[in-house]
Amino acid sequence: MTEPPQPRPAPPEPDPPGPGARRAAAPPVTVAVAAARPGGSDDQAGLLARLRAGDQRAFAELVDTWSPVMLRVAMLHVSSRASAEEVVQETWLAVVRQLDRFEGRSSLRTWAFRILENLARTRGRREARTLPWSSAFPGDGEGDGGGPTVDPARFRGAGDRWPRHWTDAGAPVAWEPPPEDAAVAAEVRRELRAALDELPPRQRAVVELRDVLGLSSDEVCARLALTPGNQRILLHRGRARLRARLEGLYRGRTEGDGGG
Amino acid sequence: MGEPRRVDGSGGDAVLEVACQEFVELVTEHLEGALPPAVERAVVAHLALCDPCVEYLAQVRATTAALAQLPPPTLPEPVRDQLLGLFGRLHPPSPGP
Ligand SMILES: [Zn+2]
Numbered sequence: 001m002t003e004p005p006q007p008r009p010a011p012p013e014p015d016p017p018g019p020g021a022r023r024a025a026a027p028p029v030t031v032a033v034a035a036a037r038p039g040g041s042d043d044q045a046g047l048l049a050r051l052r053a054g055d056q057r058a059f060a061e062l063v064d065t066w067s068p069v070m071l072r073v074a075m076l077h078v079s080s081r082a083s084a085e086e087v088v089q090e091t092w093l094a095v096v097r098q099l100d101r102f103e104g105r106s107s108l109r110t111w112a113f114r115i116l117e118n119l120a121r122t123r124g125r126r127e128a129r130t131l132p133w134s135s136a137f138p139g140d141g142e143g144d145g146g147g148p149t150v151d152p153a154r155f156r157g158a159g160d161r162w163p164r165h166w167t168d169a170g171a172p173v174a175w176e177p178p179p180e181d182a183a184v185a186a187e188v189r190r191e192l193r194a195a196l197d198e199l200p201p202r203q204r205a206v207v208e209l210r211d212v213l214g215l216s217s218d219e220v221c222a223r224l225a226l227t228p229g230n231q232r233i234l235l236h237r238g239r240a241r242l243r244a245r246l247e248g249l250y251r252g253r254t255e256g257d258g259g260g
Numbered sequence: 261m262g263e264p265r266r267v268d269g270s271g272g273d274a275v276l277e278v279a280c281q282e283f284v285e286l287v288t289e290h291l292e293g294a295l296p297p298a299v300e301r302a303v304v305a306h307l308a309l310c311d312p313c314v315e316y317l318a319q320v321r322a323t324t325a326a327l328a329q330l331p332p333p334t335l336p337e338p339v340r341d342q343l344l345g346l347f348g349r350l351h352p353p354s355p356g357p
Contacts, residue, residue, distance in 0.1 A: 054353035060344055067340075068332035081333065088335060092343045096350055148285065155281040164279035171312035172319055179326040188326050196327075211327035217292065228294070236288035243323045 044107055051099055063092060066109070070116050072213055076223055077117075077124035079201050081208070087123055091116040128225075149240035175250050184253075188246060195245040203238035210235055276302035283313045287320055 050058040067088055074084035094115050102111060154170025156162050166172075179188040196204055196212075205224060209215045215223070221231050276298050278286065283306055289295045290303050307314055335343075 052351065054348070054351040056344060056348055056353070059347045059351075060340075063335065063340060063343055067335045071333040071335070075333075084333075085335060085339065089339050089343070093346065096343065096347050099351065148281070150281070150284045152281070155279075162279075164281040165310075166280045166312045172315045174315055175319060175322060179322050180329070185329075189330055192323075192326055192330060207327065211324045212330050214328060232288055232292055232294060235292075236285070239288060239320060239323060240284075242327070243319050246323055246326070247319065 044104070048102070048104060048108060059096075066112065067092075070113070073113065073116060074120045075205075075208060075213070077120035079124075079127050079205050081197065081204075083123060083127065084120075087116065087120045090119050094119075149237060150244075172247070173250075175246070179246065187249065191245055191249045192242060195242050199238050199241060203234045203241070206231060206234040207238035207242065211239070278302040278306040280306075280310060280313050280316075283307075283310070284316060287317060290317075291320070 047058060047062075051062075070088045070091060071081075071084050074087040075081065078084050078087060091112065095112050102108070106114075151170075154167060156165050156167055158164075177183050179185065196207065199207065202224075206220060206226075209220045209223065210217065217228060217231055217235075220226070221228055224231070226234070278299070283303060286295065286299065286303055290300065295303065307317065
């Protein structure tokens with residue numbers, strides 16, 4: 001399991017790669033980045049030497065460069081982002097601890113990702129036992145009862161001339177400016193990330209894989225052992241919640257709309 | 261929920277009719293191309309006449325487009341710091357260049 005964060009040791013060098021340095025314009029293309037590319041193994045020996053010599057900056061670069069890819073790979077096996085983060089953390093712990101025993105027969109990257117795959121697969125199997133992916137269907141709402149994804153109050157009643165059509169107040173209003181507009185993009189991203197993390201686990205896994213990572217439905221079904229129909233149910237419910245969250249965001253931006 | 265109703269068409273043939281409340285539950289299958297042809301036709305016919313549902317569809321599309329634009333995941337800062345700390349302890353900087 002994860003260890004509690006340790007106090008950071010005294011910086012070994014005047015310019016340690018602290019948190020603030022993460023996105024700073026680092027020295028141009030570095031050994032670590034080069035080694036991260038396929039075929040970039042020329043500097044493999046140099047990178048390994050730097051790491052073994054205790055070059056913390058090289059290690060920090062490696063962590064920052066490989067972790068996003070590792071997280072995505074891990075998410076293909078485990079059911080949540082938090083699990084994926086723990087798997088990547090365990091991977092790096094193993095890399096750090098075993099660095100001196102690494103013989104360099106494969107590339108450092110291949111070695112690290114092999115550790116990752118093993119840890120992620122083991123954890124995924126463990127989770128599959130506690131989180132039965134296919135047993136809760138049909139109509140799995142994961143706690144929201146599998147009911148409608150849009151508030152029924154937004155539609156006209158059976159006695160209306162246009163039953164089950166939007167009411168005037170309930171009809172969706174165009175999002176202005178659109179989510180990709182620079183004026184709202186950051187806010188939209190924050191809202192979506194928060195909303196994703198609050199989705200029920202199965203919905204979140206499907207939406208992450210399909211919409212965030214761009215996997216095909218076939219890939220997602222295979223990965224999560226879902227039938228196409230159940231995959232669509234989870235995708236539908238997850239997307240509907242996220243759309244509703246963005247709608248709420250836009251309503252909040254438009255004061256006096258009276259939508260809430 | 262989301263069940264299109266079968267109504268009698270003018271020629272006596274049964275045709276499907278989709279109302280807004282059904283459309284919002286069919287939207288994902290519509291986007292996935294997973295609807296039976298008769299239901300898909302009913303959805304398309306509904307969209308041709310219903311601006312609010314066109315807007316709803318656009319919002320679902322905008323949501324998925326925004327999801328695809330989320331920045332790549334990163335490790336939480338405390339985890340990163342912990343890893344760098346462990347690295348510093350297990351691999352102290354060696355003297356020399
Ligand atoms: Zn409609």
